[in-house]
Amino acid sequence: MGLNNDIVNYLSNPKRILESELEVRGKKYAAYRIQYNDVLGPTKGGIRFHPRVSLNEVKTLSFWMTLKNSLAGLPYGGAKGGVIVNPKELSERELEELSREYVRAFYKNLGAWKDIPAPDVYTNPQIMAWMLDEYEKIVKHKEPGMITGKPLELGGSKGRKYSTAQGGVFVLNELLIKLKKSFQKKDIKIVIQGFGNAGSNAARILYEQGYKIIAVSDSKGGIHNNEGLEIPEIIKYKEENNSLKGYKNAEEISNKELLELKTNVLILAALENQITKDNAANIKAELIIELANGPITPEADEILNKKSIMVAPDILANSGGVIVSYFEWVQNLQAYYWTEEKVIKKLKEKIIKALEKVLEISEKKKVSLRTAAYIIALERIIKASKLRGEL
Numbered sequence: 001m002g003l004n005n006d007i008v009n010y011l012s013n014p015k016r017i018l019e020s021e022l023e024v025r026g027k028k029y030a031a032y033r034i035q036y037n038d039v040l041g042p043t044k045g046g047i048r049f050h051p052r053v054s055l056n057e058v059k060t061l062s063f064w065m066t067l068k069n070s071l072a073g074l075p076y077g078g079a080k081g082g083v084i085v086n087p088k089e090l091s092e093r094e095l096e097e098l099s100r101e102y103v104r105a106f107y108k109n110l111g112a113w114k115d116i117p118a119p120d121v122y123t124n125p126q127i128m129a130w131m132l133d134e135y136e137k138i139v140k141h142k143e144p145g146m147i148t149g150k151p152l153e154l155g156g157s158k159g160r161k162y163s164t165a166q167g168g169v170f171v172l173n174e175l176l177i178k179l180k181k182s183f184q185k186k187d188i189k190i191v192i193q194g195f196g197n198a199g200s201n202a203a204r205i206l207y208e209q210g211y212k213i214i215a216v217s218d219s220k221g222g223i224h225n226n227e228g229l230e231i232p233e234i235i236k237y238k239e240e241n242n243s244l245k246g247y248k249n250a251e252e253i254s255n256k257e258l259l260e261l262k263t264n265v266l267i268l269a270a271l272e273n274q275i276t277k278d279n280a281a282n283i284k285a286e287l288i289i290e291l292a293n294g295p296i297t298p299e300a301d302e303i304l305n306k307k308s309i310m311v312a313p314d315i316l317a318n319s320g321g322v323i324v325s326y327f328e329w330v331q332n333l334q335a336y337y338w339t340e341e342k343v344i345k346k347l348k349e350k351i352i353k354a355l356e357k358v359l360e361i362s363e364k365k366k367v368s369l370r371t372a373a374y375i376i377a378l379e380r381i382i383k384a385s386k387l388r389g390e391l
């Protein structure tokens with residue numbers, strides 16, 4: 001892009017880093033909220049509860065949110081939050097207390113026109129409900145647009161629960177048509193790493209569309225059946241057993257083996273840094289969909305590019321979540337709620353528009369889809385920064 005040093009320096013640092021220590025029943029947890037850049041509007045991004053959260057991770061995720069919101073054409077800057085905690089070790093009451101503490105620590109910088117959180121890894125609509133409730137108690141008025149990913153009863157949007165996966169499936173369908181011209185869905189093999197909100201909903205939607213899902217995994221390991229997995233049965237099994245381990249009609253497989261399976265499509269829906277320079281050369285997929293944020297390291301990305309493996313980058317492929325979060329916020333501001341059909345139709349329009357622009361720039365400049373996505377996102381941010389006189 002030929003950006004000068006002033007622009008690079010400006011983009012290299014977050015605008016606001018908020019840190020706190022949350023205390024729940026005598027135990028302390030480090031908590032962060034980073035508002036990376038707000039030239040396009042109030043900042044927006046999820047909150048992650050995970051033992052491996054760090055300031056650096058939240059910083060990186062908040063930068064990606066800035067790019068993602070810009071690429072999708074949303075009127076938002078980017079932010080992210082995190083707490084260093086293993087929520088699986090907390091009781092329900094402790095989890096509620098932690099969520100409320102988070103809001104008590106950062107409420108001055110949150111709000112529908114300031115910074116709007118949402119769920120991320122190991123946070124969910126119930127946690128959003130506690131956070132909204134705490135916020136409204138403190139500010140003494142109703143403000144459902146201060147947070148998204150809420151339960152429907154508290155102003156959530158229809159379709160939000162599976163929107164990240166649905167957006168990724170729209171992108172997957174379009175790119176397969178580009179790669180293969182004509183194909184039958186039942187002949188397309190798909191492998192999915194991660195079986196949480198993003199991964200399991202992607203599995204369900206793709207199964208319903210007739211694709212053949214041959215392997216899925218969660219943090220404890222994976223299952224594989226080359227003839228195709230019965231996804232509805234597996235979703236039920238995971239709900240009942242909290243794990244995929246022990247599921248009968250498939251063989252067990254490690255996460256490492258799963259990533260290296262021969263497949264048409266690999267969907268990454270777990271965490272960062274899953275494909276690195278150590279395993280990139282062994283990847284056999286033709287198309288990779290990044291539903292997770294940052295699952296491929298830059299070194300690995302280069303290796304995949306050389307192997308001509310097409311990668312739908314995270315800031316495009318998983319933007320369905322924040323796009324429908326935006327619709328949720330719009331509905332909250334208008335206090336007027338849409339049908340599920342309208343939400344999904346508008347999601348498709350927005351994500352396909354972003355994809356088409358990415359394909360156009362990628363072809364025009366002869367760069368990867370990721371580089372094209374970054375160029376489009378950065379151009380919009382830089383223009384807005386200049387208009388505001390920040391650059």
Ligand code: NAD
Nearest residue numbers: 121122164194195196197198218219270291292293318321
């Ligand atoms: P989640 O907490 O619902 O699920 C995470 C899943 O990953 C779980 O099934 C967990 O067992 C699995 N996992 C963890 N470590 C693993 C490993 N080493 N190997 C295989 N599986 C592993 O979280 P989620 O909301 O589905 O988020 C997953 C990814 O998608 C994250 O990178 C997140 O930032 C990204 N994302 C989510 C949304 C959303 O709306 N939920 C939106 C955009 C991006």
